Amino acid sequence: MNPAQNVVTKKMILVMALCLTQSLITHSILNKFHIHVINGFSHGEILEAHSRSKDDDLGVRHIPAYGEFNWTFRTDFFSRTKFSCHMWWTGGEKYLDVFWVDNKFLSNECGGNNCRRRSQDDGVYLLLFSYHHN
Ligand SMILES: *[C@@H]1O[C@H](CO)[C@@H](O)[C@H](O)[C@H]1NC(C)=O
Numbered sequence: 837m838n839p840a841q842n843v844v845t846k847k848m849i850l851v852m853a854l855c856l857t858q859s860l861i862t863h864s865i866l867n868k869f870h871i872h873v874i875n876g877f878s879h880g881e882i883l884e885a886h887s888r889s890k891d892d893d894l895g896v897r898h899i900p901a902y903g904e905f906n907w908t909f910r911t912d913f914f915s916r917t918k919f920s921c922h923m924w925w926t927g928g929e930k931y932l933d934v935f936w937v938d939n940k941f942l943s944n945e946c947g948g949n950n951c952r953r954r955s956q957d958d959g960v961y962l963l964l965f966s967y968h969h970n
Contacts, residue, residue: 867911867949871935873897873921874904874954883955887921887934911937925955 875883883899891912897905911917915937923930934953935946945951 868908869911869935869946870906870908870950871919872904872906872950872952872954873899873923873934874952875899875901876954876956877901877925878957881925883923883925885921885923887919889917889919891917892919921953923955 871887873883873885873887875881877883880901882901884896885899885905886896887894887905887907889909892909894907899905909917909919917935917937918933919935920931920933923932932953935951
């Protein structure tokens, strides 16, 4: 690589690093997210959900039929915030990551910063998790 190319490469790396930093900071400062865990079971089952991130433990929530549990947060400064839930009900359980910082996930599944997860009797849907009646 000649010196001129080397300078160009260094500049490009600097620009890329600035863009990355910018996007991380934008996520953490501007973005407030709401997560909804919705009980969509149609047979009156209670949905139990224990949701956690590295920093927060939201405890076990009993979500009544057709009800929901929701919470609001901002991502941490480096956008590492990730929430996972252990959910269980009569006859089944599931561990599910309900939030993480990834542009594709955020735009596809958290439109308007509202991430929804809904239990369903059957079927697999983008925003939902599935449950099959036996
Ligand atoms: C959040 O959940 C509660 C029930 O726990 C519900 O009354 C409320 O409407 C929900 N909020 C939003 C913004 O959906």
